[in-house]
Amino acid sequence: MAIKILAAGDIHLGLKVTGLSAGAGEFSARDIWKRMVDRAVLSNVDIVALSGDIVDRDNRFFEAVGPLQAGFRRLGEHNIRVFIVSGNHDFDVLPQIIKAGSHDNVKLLGEGGKWEFEKFVKGNEAVQFAGWSFPVQHVRDSPLKRFDTVNIDPAIPGVGILHADFGAGDSPYNPVSLADFAITGMDTWILGHIHKPQELNISDPYIFYPGSPLALSSKETGAQGPVLITINNNKVGRAERAFLSPVRFENISIDISGCESEEALRDTLVSGLLDRSLSFGDELQVVSCISYGLMLTGTHSNPALVESWSSGMKDDFSHETGGGTMILVHGTDYNIQPEVSNIRELARQNSPAGILARTIVAIEDGEETEFLKNLLAEWNENHREMNRKEIYLHLQKMRLPDDDTDEKGKQFILTESKRLLGNLLQQKSE
CATH class of the missing domain: 3.60.21.10 (Metallo-dependent phosphatases)
Structure with missing residues (x-):
């Protein structure tokens, strides 16, 4: 027995x-x-x-x-x-x-x-x-x-x-x-x-x-x-x-690339949240509400406009699944890259925008430029310096050696270069 x-x-x-x-x-x-x-x-x-x-x-x-x-x-x-x-x-x-x-x-x-x-x-x-x-x-x-x-x-x-x-x-x-x-x-x-x-x-x-x-x-x-x-x-x-908690918290990233209207953005966000919630199936049987930390990702011609369109998601959004679970959003964050359609043309320019564009193209094509090499060396040094600080020393025992530091550095530089280039082009268009 x-x-x-x-x-x-x-x-x-x-x-x-x-x-x-x-x-x-x-x-x-x-x-x-x-x-x-x-x-x-x-x-x-x-x-x-x-x-x-x-x-x-x-x-x-x-x-x-x-x-x-x-x-x-x-x-x-x-x-x-x-x-x-x-x-x-x-x-x-x-x-x-x-x-x-x-x-x-x-x-x-x-x-x-x-x-x-x-x-x-x-x-x-x-x-x-x-x-x-x-x-x-x-x-x-x-x-x-x-x-x-x-x-x-x-x-x-x-x-x-x-x-x-x-x-x-x-x-x-x-x-x-x-x-x-x-x-x-x-x-x-x-x-x-x-x-x-x-x-x-x-x-x-x-x-x-x-x-x-x-x-x-x-x-x-x-x-x-x-x-x-x-x-x-x-x-x-x-x-x-035994799934008993009446509340469930989740994080979700939704790609909003191609959403050039507020209506299209709303449809993408609502359907993304609903689809993710329904994917949990029977786990939601006793869940009264599922609340998301929402990250908007992708590319857009005007990231600031996306933030404005979606500002009401946090706290105001609610949507019920067919099973009676309420979908909520407790936080929104953004990692949206400005959409640049002529980046290879920009890369031929001798300007701040051209330098950023060449850096983006070099990383995406797996190539190197002198500017990228210098940026990567500076990033690596700052990374090592941060890890040497006393406040982080106790973490060293808990993680594996960082074998892909260069790759992390390139991803950081790529993200920031796209952000800076988008902001620069946005300023020129205003």
Whole structure:
């Protein structure tokens, strides 16, 4: 008889979704917690596992205590256990709320910063949980270094629950590394702290961030929701997303080349947003609104006019899909290059416009000019100088060597040359 687990972290009870345009309505963390409880009951799960920052802050106690206790009570009525750890946001308030409710089905693992272990048995299947909770707001030394494998039964699947900052060695929020997990002997680790869902290691052990079940801001793009994990035949399965967030944020780029009228631009933008939204299919079944960060790209004879025509998209635009999801735009940006039809003719001129045109033609044809070589050398030097600055040094450990610096430099020069040439020609025509 399989064991089913519904897992999530970073609910942040007390918060509301930010970044939506006016008129979108309010969406709060308490709404997604209720949806999670409903899904747990509907799916007949055995366990709800929560990986910290369930409550936003201590000053959110009165906003969180009612919804959280109500959810615990309903889960208990359906014999669903809750295994939970506290994070850096709720290290003090979560234990208070749990103790105030006295729910027998709820277990706070690792209170006070000490590892704690619990076994759950259902028929011929069993799972052992390990959990550790933040004792204070800032933790700089990984508690995994103090994980005692003597408590682990190698014959039973093991699931760890931990709020941690994976791969960030100098983080004040429990920095952990892959090597730290390898020594624990656990099969799976459910992490909290990062709101974007991520699979960090596929096996031995399987490590993932379920992410926040609710998209709390426009920085949190993509599908959000808790995950379902099944333990069957003594093995822990991969996490499967349950799409529950009523809000979804996405970024989109739309090419407006050829839109020489305001009507044509409007048609292109609306159809682009609608087509992208419909491409998500069943993922939008529970989504009330999907909000886009819109980037307009391409070429146009008058980029400034395009910006004027589309200025009302942000905040004012709304369009409903056939399935009832409202499409919104929370931000607009532009990367539109001025359209230059006679660029090779301009390249023969001995003028500022001619120099820019020759640079564009040289890059696009894979050739070099003395002017381009000098620009590229200056760009490379500025790039190296920026990377030497102290504020960026910690990033060097986290990225691969830059083997295509010249190509990046050429793309930057090409974009700027087109922009400058377009502005220059626009000024001459006025």
